[in-house]
Amino acid sequence: DAGVTQSPTHLIKTRGQQVTLRCSPKSGHDTVSWYQQALGQGPQFIFQYYEEEERQRGNFPDRFSGHQFPNYSSELNVNALLLGDSALYLCASSLTGSNEKLFFGSGTQLSVL
Template identity: 90%
Template sequence: DAGVTQSPTHLIKTRGQQVTLRCSPKSGHDTVSWYQQALGQGPQFIFQYYEEEERQRGNFPDRFSGHQFPNYSSELNVNALLLGDSALYLCASTLGQINTEAFFGQGTRLTVV
């Protein structure tokens, strides 16, 4: 049973560029949430996708956007990268939007230079 998989594992981008991160949820899961984890901090909720729509959003600017595909996989896009966007980006999947356990991927380490 495949868990949550994310790609790429590491990425280096230049300030001002755009980046796309990818996530495949755990088999059987249909809801994907994205989190940003800065060094030495806990993960911060970015947004959640269910039925191909953004359902909830945390306190992140519009430069952060996402997409969910019919096969439940998801992308996180960040435009106009800032140095402060350097972080570990985590994808978590659940079955449904409420009252279910979240499983996390290994994350994508984004470095903005």
């Protein structure tokens, strides 16, 4: 049983560009959350998707947007990249209504030059 898978694993972009990160949740999970982890910091909640809709959002600008597909996979899009967007982006999946823990993917390391 595959866990949470993310792609790509590494990405290098330049300021002003746009990026799309992808996540496939663990089998049986219906909810996907995205986190940004800057170097030496704890993960920061970006948003969560359930039933193809954004259910909750953290303190991130509108440049950060997402999508969830009918198969529960998800994308994170970041427009007009800034140097400060360089971070590890983590996807976590869960089953809504369950007391089960969150499962995290290995992350996408984004570097903005």
